[in-house]
Amino acid sequence: MKIILKISGKIFDEDSSRLIQLRDAVVNLVSKGYRVGVVIGGGQTARRYIELARRIGSNEAYLDLLGIWTSRLNAYLVVFSLPEVAYMKVPESLEEFIQAWSYGKVVVAGGFQPGQSTAAVASLAAEASNADLLIIATNVDGVYDSDPRINPGAKLIRKIKIEDLKKVLNNSHVQAGTYELLDPMALKIIERSKIRVIVMNYNKLEKLSDIILGKEVSTLLEW
Numbered sequence: 001m002k003i004i005l006k007i008s009g010k011i012f013d014e015d016s017s018r019l020i021q022l023r024d025a026v027v028n029l030v031s032k033g034y035r036v037g038v039v040i041g042g043g044q045t046a047r048r049y050i051e052l053a054r055r056i057g058s059n060e061a062y063l064d065l066l067g068i069w070t071s072r073l074n075a076y077l078v079v080f081s082l083p084e085v086a087y088m089k090v091p092e093s094l095e096e097f098i099q100a101w102s103y104g105k106v107v108v109a110g111g112f113q114p115g116q117s118t119a120a121v122a123s124l125a126a127e128a129s130n131a132d133l134l135i136i137a138t139n140v141d142g143v144y145d146s147d148p149r150i151n152p153g154a155k156l157i158r159k160i161k162i163e164d165l166k167k168v169l170n171n172s173h174v175q176a177g178t179y180e181l182l183d184p185m186a187l188k189i190i191e192r193s194k195i196r197v198i199v200m201n202y203n204k205l206e207k208l209s210d211i212i213l214g215k216e217v218s219t220l221l222e223w
């Protein structure tokens with residue numbers, strides 16, 4: 001089974017145990033015979049650089065590039081935590097990802113190009129590798145009927161169709177650093193290739209196997 005695991009860059013904004021949990025989760029999947037690709041976001045570090053550069057008037061392309069480079073640093077953290085199983089270069093484009101994937105090792109990517117998020121990178125990687133599953137590991141338990149960090153009464157949706165997913169995601173933000181959960185590019189790729197997606201909380205990585213089997217709280221995008 002081939003899995004692409006998109007991990008929020010926020011995972012590195014907390015304590016270093018998250019990197020160890022991520023490493024162990026990936027090693028566990030590999031030991032069970034899964035092929036695994038990992039995509040890491042830029043987290044607060046990216047947003048710090050983006051805000052600093054925004055203050056000096058940098059354009060959105062430059063801001064996105066700062067986010068991309070930060071996400072690649074995060075990606076190298078994961079590569080270096082997996083020296084036995086990881087492909088030792090972070091691919092910088094889908095072409096490079098495909099080439100790295102052909103070596104049969106765990107491939108870890110950050111950003112690819114301005115105007116999208118690492119969720120788009122993960123969707124492109126899932127499509128290109130014919131992945132069986134795309135897992136989006138974020139800082140909430142799944143997809144809610146509205147933004148749970150704004151609306152405390154938001155309800156978790158356990159199973160969702162693409163039309164409803166588009167309705168509950170606010171994709172009005174397109175500035176660097178503001179793409180929320182699944183950006184328009186990610187949704188477009190997921191929809192055209194009918195990619196099976198699970199949205200989970202990265203604080204539950206130790207339950208990743210149960211989440212893959214649908215035994216743990218998360219959201220499944222079903223076709």
Ligand SMILES: Nc1ncnc2c1ncn2[C@@H]1O[C@H](COP(=O)(O)OP(=O)(O)O)[C@@H](O)[C@H]1O
Binds near residue numbers: 139148
């Ligand atoms: N319908 C929704 N369901 C869940 N989260 C949502 C929803 N709409 C907006 N969000 C927001 O998206 C955030 C996750 O997106 P983002 O901050 O980009 O995380 P990541 O670092 O995983 O890319 C959540 O913390 C939540 O505030």
Ligand SMILES: O=c1ccn([C@@H]2O[C@H](COP(=O)(O)OP(=O)(O)O)[C@@H](O)[C@H]2O)c(=O)[nH]1
Binds near residue numbers: 179
């Ligand atoms: O292919 C990509 C990936 C990332 N980014 C930029 O890098 C930032 C950090 O990536 P992301 O938001 O996906 O990280 P996360 O939300 O997981 O921390 C994004 O907001 C974009 O500004 C980009 O321009 N192109």
